[in-house]
Amino acid sequence: xxxxxxxxxxxxxxxxxxxxxxxxxxxxxxxxxxxxxxxxxxxxxxxxxxxxxxxxxxxxxxxxxxxxxxxxxxxxxxxxxxxxxxxxxxxxxxxxxxxxxxxxxxxxxxxxxxxxxxxxxxxxxxxxxxxxxxxxxxxxxxxxxxxxxxxxxxxxxxxxxxxxxxxxxxxxxxxxxxxxxxxxxxxxxxxxxxxxxxxxxxxxxxxxxxxxxxxxxxxxxxxxxxxxxxxxxxxxxxxxxxxxxxxxxxxxxxxxxxxxxxxxxxxxxxxxxxxxxxxxxxxxxxxxxxxxxxxxxxxxxxxxxxxxxxxxx
Amino acid sequence: xxxxxxxxxxxxxxxxxxxxxxxxxxxxxxxxxxxxxxxxxxxxxxxxxxxxxxxxxxxxxxxxxxxxxxxxxxxxxxxxxxxxxxxxxxxxxxxxxxxxxxxxxxxxxxxxxxxxxxxxxxxxxxxxxxxxxxxxxxxxxxxxxxxxxxxxxxxxxxxxxxxxxxxxxxxxxxxxxxxxxxxxxxxxxxxxxxxxxxxxxxxxxxxxxxxxxxxxxxxxxxxxxxxxxxxxxxxxxxxxxxxxxxxxxxxxxxxxxxxxxxxxxxxxxxxxxxxxxxxxxxxxxxxxxxxxxxxxxxxxxxxxxxxxxxxxxxxxxxxxxxxxxxxxxxxxxxxxxxxxxxxxxxxxxxxxxxxxxxxxxxxxxxxxxxxxxxxxxxxxxxxxxxxxxxxxxxxxxxxxxxxxxxxxxxxxxxxxxxxxxxxxxxxxxxxxxxxxxxxxxxxxxxxxxxxxxxxxxxxxxxxxxxxxxxxxxxxxxxxxxxxxxxxxxxxxxxxxxxxxxxxxxxxxxxxxxxxxxxxxxxxxxxxxxxxxxxxxxxxxxxxxxxxxxxxxxxxxxxxxxxxxx
Numbered sequence: 038x039x040x041x042x043x044x045x046x047x048x049x050x051x052x053x054x055x056x057x058x059x060x061x062x063x064x065x066x067x068x069x070x071x072x073x074x075x076x077x078x079x080x081x082x083x084x085x086x087x088x089x090x091x092x093x094x095x096x097x098x099x100x101x102x103x104x105x106x107x108x109x110x111x112x113x114x115x116x117x118x119x120x121x122x123x124x125x126x127x128x129x130x131x132x133x134x135x136x137x138x139x140x141x142x143x144x145x146x147x148x149x150x151x152x153x154x155x156x157x158x159x160x161x162x163x164x165x166x167x168x169x170x171x172x173x174x175x176x177x178x179x180x181x182x183x184x185x186x187x188x189x190x191x192x193x194x195x196x197x198x199x200x201x202x203x204x205x206x207x208x209x210x211x212x213x214x215x216x217x218x219x220x221x222x223x224x225x226x227x228x229x230x231x232x233x234x235x236x237x238x239x240x241x242x243x244x245x246x247x248x249x250x251x252x253x254x255x256x257x258x259x260x261x262x263x264x265x266x267x268x269x270x271x272x273x274x275x276x277x278x279x280x281x282x283x284x285x286x287x288x289x290x291x292x293x294x295x296x297x298x299x300x301x302x303x304x305x306x307x308x309x310x311x312x313x314x315x316x317x318x319x320x321x322x323x324x325x326x327x328x329x330x331x332x333x334x335x336x337x338x339x340x341x342x343x344x345x346x347x348x349x350x
Numbered sequence: 351x352x353x354x355x356x357x358x359x360x361x362x363x364x365x366x367x368x369x370x371x372x373x374x375x376x377x378x379x380x381x382x383x384x385x386x387x388x389x390x391x392x393x394x395x396x397x398x399x400x401x402x403x404x405x406x407x408x409x410x411x412x413x414x415x416x417x418x419x420x421x422x423x424x425x426x427x428x429x430x431x432x433x434x435x436x437x438x439x440x441x442x443x444x445x446x447x448x449x450x451x452x453x454x455x456x457x458x459x460x461x462x463x464x465x466x467x468x469x470x471x472x473x474x475x476x477x478x479x480x481x482x483x484x485x486x487x488x489x490x491x492x493x494x495x496x497x498x499x500x501x502x503x504x505x506x507x508x509x510x511x512x513x514x515x516x517x518x519x520x521x522x523x524x525x526x527x528x529x530x531x532x533x534x535x536x537x538x539x540x541x542x543x544x545x546x547x548x549x550x551x552x553x554x555x556x557x558x559x560x561x562x563x564x565x566x567x568x569x570x571x572x573x574x575x576x577x578x579x580x581x582x583x584x585x586x587x588x589x590x591x592x593x594x595x596x597x598x599x600x601x602x603x604x605x606x607x608x609x610x611x612x613x614x615x616x617x618x619x620x621x622x623x624x625x626x627x628x629x630x631x632x633x634x635x636x637x638x639x640x641x642x643x644x645x646x647x648x649x650x651x652x653x654x655x656x657x658x659x660x661x662x663x664x665x666x667x668x669x670x671x672x673x674x675x676x677x678x679x680x681x682x683x684x685x686x687x688x689x690x691x692x693x694x695x696x697x698x699x700x701x702x703x704x705x706x707x708x709x710x711x712x713x714x715x716x717x718x719x720x721x722x723x724x725x726x727x728x729x730x731x732x733x734x735x736x737x738x739x740x741x742x743x744x745x746x747x748x749x750x751x752x753x754x755x756x757x758x759x760x761x762x763x764x765x766x767x768x769x770x771x772x773x774x775x776x777x778x779x780x781x782x783x784x785x786x787x788x789x790x791x792x793x794x795x796x797x798x799x800x801x802x803x804x805x806x807x808x809x810x811x812x813x814x815x816x817x818x819x820x821x822x823x824x825x826x827x828x829x830x831x832x833x834x835x836x837x838x839x840x841x842x843x844x845x846x847x848x849x850x851x852x853x854x855x856x857x858x859x860x861x862x863x864x865x866x867x868x869x870x871x872x873x874x875x876x877x878x879x880x881x882x883x884x885x886x887x888x889x890x891x892x893x894x895x896x897x898x899x900x901x902x903x904x905x906x907x908x909x910x911x912x913x914x915x
Contacts, residue, residue, distance in 0.1 A: 078695040085687075086705040089774065092720050093708055095730070099720075107723035110733035157607070160600035168597045176601075183612050185894040187835055187866050190887040191615035193873055193880075194545075198614070201542055202549065218611040221604030248589075249596035278713040281837060281870075302715050321716040329711035336707060340786035 100318035106311040121319035132292050133309050136320050139300040142209055146296060147276040149213045154220030154272040161224040163253050166231035167239060180222050192285045208287055208294040215286050216276060230264040267338035270331055277328060297324055432569035443568045448492030450568040454575040455482035456583050487584035492564055499557045507550035514547045516540050516639045541633035548617050623884035629877050645885045657853040669864045673833040679773050681826060684780020685818060692788050706778045718842035721771055725757040726846060758847055761861035768862060772839050787821050827901040831894045837866045865890040
C-alpha cells in the first residue's frame, strides 16, 4: 500500500463524527432508497420466477384435477382429486397406462446405458487426454464431424440394423445399445476435466514403475470423482427424458415395451388425450421430481464442464 | 483448481493481442460509447474471422494435400521396399496374414532360479538350452481375421455386392407352403442389399488397413530379430496393451461402437440420397434403384415444379433465422439474468436460481406439451385472456380476426411463439453457465480497475463482458449448431399445427418446420420419402459443418490443450 493511500484512509474516520445533521438525514434517505431498491429488485426476480414456474405449477395442478382433458377454461382446477395418482400406480389392465411396467423398463434401460456409456466415456477421455499416439488429433476431428450429422436419420437406419443384421428381439436391449454404443463420442467434458490433472503425477507414477493401466485405475479415476458422478448421472437421466430415439426404436402399439417417456407421450395421442390427460400429468410429476433432484445435483458439474472445458480446450 | 483460477488472466491476454479488446488498450479513450464500441469490435472480429477462415483453410487444405501426398508416397515406398528387401517369411506375409510372425521371436535361454541351465560337459545332446519365443499370438489372431473375413466375403459379401447395381433382381414373392401352412417369402430386398454391402465395404476397408499395418509391423520385427534386438513375445504384447499401447485397449470397443452405430448409418443415409427410396419403392415388396443426383435436382433446381425447391428455401431460411434468434435470445437473456441474480441486492440467490433451473429439469416432452395445450386455440391462455377482455379488445383494434389468439395456429404467430417459449427453456442453461463464470473472474482484475478509476459500467464492458464472451465462445457455437438441429422444441410445440399452404402440404412440411423436423415428418409421415429426407439430412450436416469450421478455425482451441498439464 502506498503512503498516499494510507493517509487517505486515516483521514476518513476522523471526518465522520463531525458530519452535519442534514448529512445524517440524507444518509437515512439513501438507506431507505436502497432498501426500496432491494425490495423492488427481489420482487422483479420473484415475478420472473413465477412466470418461469407457471407451466410446472400448472402441471402439478392438472395432476390433482378432476378434469381429464387439457381443454379447461380456468387455471386452477374446479375440483381436486387423487384418482390420477391412484390409477398411475394401479393401471388395472389399461393398456395405454402401464406406468409400473414402463418405470421398470426405463430403470433397466437407464441403468445399463449408464454403466456402458460411463465406461466408454472414461476410457475414451483417458486415451485422448492422458496418452499421446499417432492419429489422436485426427480421431478427435473425426469425432467432431460425426457429431454434426443429424442423429435422427441414423436412428432410422439403426432400427433396420437391429431388425435385419443383428436380429436382436429384445426391444429394451435394442434401446440400451442404441443409447450407449456410440456414447464414446460424448467424451469432451470428461476430457476437459482430465486435461486439468497435472501430468507430473503420471510421470512420477511411471518412474515408480506403474503401467498406463495402473495410472488409469489408481490415479486418474480416483482423482476424477466429480466428472464420474456427472457422467453417471447424465447418462442415467438420458433414457428418462428422450422420446425421439425411443419412438423410432420401439414398436408402436406394444405398450409393454415402452419407456416412461414414450408411454406418457403416447397418452397425448388424439384418441387418448381426453381420457388420459390427468394420468399423464400425474406420471410426469412423479418422474420429474427425482429428475429435478438429480439435475440440481449435476448442475454444478455441468457448469464446471462447460466453462472449464471451454477454456482448457 | 488453483490453476483454473489463474488461467483467465492468461486467456484475457491472448485475446487482447488478437482482437485489441483488452481493458488496458481501451483505457485511453473512455469517452467512446461502450455499446457502439462493442458492436464495432464485434464486426471487426467477424471480418477478421472470415478473412482468417479463408486464408487459414486455404493453407490448411494445401498443407493437408502436400502432407497426404508425402505420406502416401512414403507408405507405398515402404511397402514395396520391404517386399524387395524382406526375407521369404516377410514376402509370404503379403499373402498370408501374420505369416512372418511365426518366425520372429526373442531368443530365450532356459534358466533355473534366474541362472542359465548349464550342464557339466557343456550341452547335453538333444536338450535345448535356448528357444525362440515367436509371436504366435499375433500370427494366429491375424490368420483368424484373414480366414474369417475371406469366408465372410465369399459367403455373404459377394452375393450382396454383386447386386449392388440394384438391377436384375429376383422379385419378392410369398408362397403358402402346403405342408406347414405358413407364408414362405423369398426374393431380393434392395434395402438389405444396400445395407449388407455397406457393412461389407466397411469390413473390407478395415481389412485393408489391417493388411498394410501387419506388413509394416512384421518387417519391423524382422529387422529387430535379425539385428538381435528385443522382439516382443506374446506375453510382451499383452503387457504392452496395458501399458504403452493402453490406448488401443480402451479405444477398441468404443470405436467399434461408433463405426457400427454411427458411421455405417451415416454412409447408408448418404447412399439413400442417391436412390428413389420412397413410399412407392418400399422394400421388401418393391425395389428402389440408383437415380444419381435427381433428388438433389428436385430439391434445388427451380425448373422442377414439385414444390420442394420453394419449400426448401423457406425452411432453410427459417432454420437459420431460428438458430440465430434462439441462440442470441437465450445467450443474452441468460447473461442478463445471471447478472441480476448475482447483484448484491438479491436476497436468497440460490433459491431463485433453483426456481429457474426446475424448468430444465422437467423433461421437455412434458413441459413443452403442456405449453402447447396451454397456448392452443381453446386452451387456458385464450380462455383467461377472453375472461379479462383482452381478446375482444384485440379484435376491436383488428389485431386478430378470430375469437382467440392464434399462438400456435397461425404461420407467423407460431414462429414468434416458439422463439419466446424456447427462451423459457433455453436461457436457464446460459444463466447457470454465466453464474459459474462470474464466480471465476479474478477479483484483482476489478480491484486494479477500481484503483485506476473505472466506474461500474466501464468495469462491466471492459472486464465482465469480454471475459464471458471469451469463455463461452465455444459454447455459443455448440448451441448454434444444436439449435439448427433443435428437434424437441419445434416438433413438440408445433405438432398440433397443420399448414393450410398447399405447397408445404404436398411435401410434408409446415411453415414452422426446421430441416430436422421436416426430415422426421418425411420419414414417419404417409409419404415415407426417405430419399428426400436424406438429402435434407446432408444439407443440415453441411450447414452445421460450415458454421463449426468457421468458428473453430478462428479460435485456437486445440493449441491450448496442454497448457495446464
